[in-house]
Amino acid sequence: MIRNGAQWIGTAAALPARALEPLMAWLQKVLGMSRLPWIFLLPNLLIIALFSLLPVLMNVVYSVTGSDNLYPSERPFVGLSNYATLLECENYLQPSTCSRDLFWRAVGNALVFVPAQVVVMIGVALITALALNRNIRARGFFRGIFFFPVMLSPVVVAMTWVWLLQRDGALNGILGAIGFDRVSWLTDPGRAFKWSIFVTVWAHMGFYMVILLAGLQSIPADIYEAAKMDRASPWRVFTRITLPLLKPVLLVVFILGVIRSVQTFDEIYVLTGGGPGTATKMIVHYIYETGFAVMPRNYGLAAAASLMLGLVLFLFTGLQMKLSKGGRDA
Amino acid sequence: MTSQAGRTLRQLILGTAVAWATGAAFAQEITVQAIDADIRYITEKFMREHSGTKVNFRLVSFQSILESLPVQLASGQGPDISMVADWGGLAKYYLNLRPYVDAKYFEREFASLLRPMRGDQPNGDAINGMSGSMTMNGAFVNRTLFRQAGVPLPPAGATWDEWADAARRVAKATHTEMAMEMDRSGHRFASLAISYGAKLVDNQGRPVVDEGLKLAMKKFVEWHRDGTMPMDLWGAVGGATHRDNFQDFMNGKVVFYFGGSWSLYKMDSEVGDLFDWGVVDAPCGTSSCTLMPGGGAMVAFKHTRQPALCAQFLAFLAREDNMRETMARHPNIPAAATLLRTGVEYPGASEHLREALASFARQADKIAPTAYDFQGWRYQRAAMNALTTRISQVLTRELDIETAARFVKKDVELAIQAAGK
Numbered sequence: 093m094i095r096n097g098a099q100w101i102g103t104a105a106a107l108p109a110r111a112l113e114p115l116m117a118w119l120q121k122v123l124g125m126s127r128l129p130w131i132f133l134l135p136n137l138l139i140i141a142l143f144s145l146l147p148v149l150m151n152v153v154y155s156v157t158g159s160d161n162l163y164p165s166e167r168p169f170v171g172l173s174n175y176a177t178l179l180e181c182e183n184y185l186q187p188s189t190c191s192r193d194l195f196w197r198a199v200g201n202a203l204v205f206v207p208a209q210v211v212v213m214i215g216v217a218l219i220t221a222l223a224l225n226r227n228i229r230a231r232g233f234f235r236g237i238f239f240f241p242v243m244l245s246p247v248v249v250a251m252t253w254v255w256l257l258q259r260d261g262a263l264n265g266i267l268g269a270i271g272f273d274r275v276s277w278l279t280d281p282g283r284a285f286k287w288s289i290f291v292t293v294w295a296h297m298g299f300y301m302v303i304l305l306a307g308l309q310s311i312p313a314d315i316y317e318a319a320k321m322d323r324a325s326p327w328r329v330f331t332r333i334t335l336p337l338l339k340p341v342l343l344v345v346f347i348l349g350v351i352r353s354v355q356t357f358d359e360i361y362v363l364t365g366g367g368p369g370t371a372t373k374m375i376v377h378y379i380y381e382t383g384f385a386v387m388p389r390n391y392g393l394a395a396a397a398s399l400m401l402g403l404v405l406f407l408f409t410g411l412q413m414k415l416s417k418g419g420r421d422a
Numbered sequence: 423m424t425s426q427a428g429r430t431l432r433q434l435i436l437g438t439a440v441a442w443a444t445g446a447a448f449a450q451e452i453t454v455q456a457i458d459a460d461i462r463y464i465t466e467k468f469m470r471e472h473s474g475t476k477v478n479f480r481l482v483s484f485q486s487i488l489e490s491l492p493v494q495l496a497s498g499q500g501p502d503i504s505m506v507a508d509w510g511g512l513a514k515y516y517l518n519l520r521p522y523v524d525a526k527y528f529e530r531e532f533a534s535l536l537r538p539m540r541g542d543q544p545n546g547d548a549i550n551g552m553s554g555s556m557t558m559n560g561a562f563v564n565r566t567l568f569r570q571a572g573v574p575l576p577p578a579g580a581t582w583d584e585w586a587d588a589a590r591r592v593a594k595a596t597h598t599e600m601a602m603e604m605d606r607s608g609h610r611f612a613s614l615a616i617s618y619g620a621k622l623v624d625n626q627g628r629p630v631v632d633e634g635l636k637l638a639m640k641k642f643v644e645w646h647r648d649g650t651m652p653m654d655l656w657g658a659v660g661g662a663t664h665r666d667n668f669q670d671f672m673n674g675k676v677v678f679y680f681g682g683s684w685s686l687y688k689m690d691s692e693v694g695d696l697f698d699w700g701v702v703d704a705p706c707g708t709s710s711c712t713l714m715p716g717g718g719a720m721v722a723f724k725h726t727r728q729p730a731l732c733a734q735f736l737a738f739l740a741r742e743d744n745m746r747e748t749m750a751r752h753p754n755i756p757a758a759a760t761l762l763r764t765g766v767e768y769p770g771a772s773e774h775l776r777e778a779l780a781s782f783a784r785q786a787d788k789i790a791p792t793a794y795d796f797q798g799w800r801y802q803r804a805a806m807n808a809l810t811t812r813i814s815q816v817l818t819r820e821l822d823i824e825t826a827a828r829f830v831k832k833d834v835e836l837a838i839q840a841a842g843k
Contacts, residue, residue, distance in 0.1 A: 370811075385807075
């Protein structure tokens with residue numbers, strides 16, 4: 093009976109396809125085989141055009157128009173003046189001399205934050221993946237624990253850490269209970285910056301760990317067995333076998349990590365609001381404040397800043413594609 | 423056609439006719455949105471008294487009023503009537519009620535509110551809305567701690583310095599964690615700045631950075647440096663982020679808290695008589711003893727298809743008995759002249775709450791004109807964001823006071839320029 097039911101469902105599912113056969117035959121005749129795939133790609137192309145290309149195009153339009161009006165038709169053309177305003181600076185190393193000093197402070201912060209965060213994240217993710225690739229007890233449980241923060245909303249992650257790190261938070265409570273003075277974890281610029289790195293690593297490390305774990309598991313076991321027979325030390329096995337064979341995956345993780353790090357916003361926005369002062373202000377935070385949080389809203393400047401950021405990310409994506417191709421060729 | 427089918431058809435026709443007639447009966451329909459449910463009672467009363475009209479009430483968040491409403495209005499959408507917090511910033515969308523309402527009544531009752539609600543044309547004669555009640559900044563003090571410390575409460579007219587000194591002595595004597603705190607808000611800081619003579623905005627709607635503002639910034643930074651104020655508010659976050667730590671006051675961890683009148687209800691319901699607290703007269707600077715006015719004004723928008731009905735509803739809301747009824751349901755600081763002059767009954771309110779509301783109402787008359795000018799300035803939000811951002815940068819030693827003050831002016835000028843003015 094079940095088999096009959098399955099057959100019936102299969103027949104019913106095939107009906108629309110059969111009904112379309114004459115149409116397909118006609119399209120094939122009119123367009124030819126070489127053009128026919130475009131018909132199948134059309135729905136996806138339309139979706140990409142509507143939800144990806146059109147917003148980018150609108151962003152370009154906003155970036156070359158001014159005023160606080162929302163409708164593009166009501167916004168006067170200002171050429172590249174939004175870009176010029178962003179780039180206007182006497183000395184880029186001293187943001188206070190720039191027309192939009194907060195943007196350059198955000199750029200300066202990102203130049204420190206991104207390398208530091210990516211290096212720490214990949215390092216921790218790699219160590220964790222190596223540990224969880226071994227045949228240890230409760231391996232599945234630990235994999236779940238390390239991956240768990242990835243499933244949480246960034247706002248939940250940040251709020252959790254705010255409760256832990258604030259003046260009367262859990263961390264200071266523990267310090268107080270064991271006789272230490274309370275520490276201002278988030279009111280000191282240096283400490284707030286380091287905690288921002290820590291929290292973002294904690295939140296995203298699991299994702300990269302899983303990718304690296306998959307990479308580690310794809311390395312053939314017989315290579316390790318051969319190394320074992322040759323009595324190679326664990327360090328030598330790691331540097332001569334694991335790392336070289338993991339290189340393509342590491343490259344992907346590196347590029348994805350950089351892109352994600354440059355885009356960092358939500359966790360830090362909730363954790364520190366970009367402060368103290370501007371110590372943890374990142375580029376996306378600047379874009380958000382300029383375009384959405386501050387009245388009057390400067391959509392043009394926010395669009396220009398986001399396109400400049402997009403250009404940087406585009407370059408990284410290009411680099412990723414080139415490197416990953418290189419990795420495959422190797 | 424069978425009799426059953428015929429009956430069904432007749433029912434369908436009748437149903438359609440009823441639906442059409444109902445729609446026609448509510449041809450005069452508007453949507454009103456506000457952040458508190460009290461307005462809902464007034465909308466129901468309005469519909470009872472004005473048959474044939476329908477007022478849809480929408481309860482929204484304060485965040486929605488601040489962030490979503492401007493976008494809705496920019497795209498020609500949104501409710502017919504809404505509560506607005508950015509009085510001057512959205513003025514270009516307001517419906518001028520003058521042709522529809524008793525202008526003299528509105529001018530008499532809401533004299534101080536009409537000017538700041540005119541945005542770029544403060545000297546015009548537009549009647550852009552009303553508000554029966556208002557919110558204000560205010561200083562909450564923990565009287566129990568003062569008594570325990572044996573420090574007399576500074577009298578009305580005491581300066582900010584005197585309050586800071588007294589709060590420090592109380593905190594020291596009672597081992598209280600903090601002497602003073604102020605919400606991280608440009609609006610709160612504006613009270614301090616205007617008290618020290620800051621003008622903030624000139625008659626042409628341009629930002630003003632003067633010695634009054636710098637003096638207020640200097641004092642504010644000094645209080646953070648010497649530990650009178652903790653860094654957890656202004657020193658812990660950046661940008662335009664609003665932050666308050668009123669729970670510190672509720673938990674008896676701070677002697678003097680400068681926040682907003684809306685915290686009264688939380689104090690009343692959650693703290694009550696657990697300790698003796700109160701709202702004191704505005705601390706004074708070298709120029710005045712003023713608080714900043716604020717709160718939600720009710721306005722109608724130009725895009726409405728029912729301007730007369732909108733005006734009729736706002737006039738109804740502005741009627742004395744309705745304002746009193748709203749105030750009785752939700753105790754608040756009166757804004758209308760008659761209510762201020764004759765006082766308001768708050769049945770069911772605690773003694774603490776009545777006393778605090780009376781204290782705020784006393785301050786309403788003393789609000790400096792500069793405070794209203796600032797409140798109604800179209801670029802007030804830009805200025806407030808600049809103040810919080812730049813002062814926080816001074817606290818973390820990224821900028822000195824001179825540079826920060828210069829940057830406040832620059833930020834607002836760039837905002838004005840970007841808005842195409």
